[in-house]
Amino acid sequence: MVQIFMELPINNFPDAPELKDSLKEPAHTKDQPSFKDQRRDRIIQVARSVFYEVGYAGASMSMISNRLGGSKATLYAYFNSKEELFEAIVREQCGEMAALFQRHIGSEDLRASLTVMARQLMSAVMSDGVIRTIQLVVEESYRNPHLSEMFHNVIQSQGRDNLIGLLQAAHDKGQIDAPNIAEATMVLKSLLFGDCHFKRIMNLLPEPTEAQLHRQIDLAIDVFMTYYGRPAD
Structure with a gap:
């Protein structure tokens, strides 16, 4: 029964709009930055603080990713290098x-x-x-x-x-x-x-x-x- 439920399209539940909405990507208006833009801005903000603290030579992508609290893969998805x-x-x-x-x-x-x-x-x-x-x-x-x-x-x-x-x-x-x-x-x-x-x-x-x-x-x-x-x- 659970398997059947999971395979049914969302349109089969017209009385459950909240279910449809919960599965959609969060909407954003033209004036509101997307999640990707917000993440990029956050990376720049954290990187700036690291550069200012330890200098350009002392900073590294590992240090910045540690400060962000995520993986280096996430950081490299936005920026290829320091x-x-x-x-x-x-x-x-x-x-x-x-x-x-x-x-x-x-x-x-x-x-x-x-x-x-x-x-x-x-x-x-x-x-x-x-x-x-x-x-x-x-x-x-x-x-x-x-x-x-x-x-x-x-x-x-x-x-x-x-x-x-x-x-x-x-x-x-x-x-x-x-x-x-x-x-x-x-x-x-x-x-x-x-x-x-x-x-x-x-x-x-x-x-x-x-x-x-x-x-x-x-x-x-x-x-x-x-x-x-x-x-x-």
């Missing part, structure tokens, strides 16, 4: 930066957009987490130049290229006069980062306060717009 996992961490951080630039492309009030964008950007890149990621790349760059090359390429595609797009749109709208957009991008980045970012990487400064960041950003944008900005008609 380097691929570290790249996912970098791409996650830089992806947020790219989205930030893209939201402000074509803005009618360039100064206001640059200020909002820069405050969010600098709050992220001066944070302990991003600074620690950069420190890991610097620490490993001599032994593993491919890691620093990967980091540079991701920063280039997700960060610098999108900032170039933002400034190119401003130039095309007549908001700035910047015939060399790549150079203008370098100038703006240098003004924003100043020497504070370098000192953060060297552990010479604590994470800046909001007021300190805003002061640095306002000065940087004032200088940039004084040189590149066009007067309003």
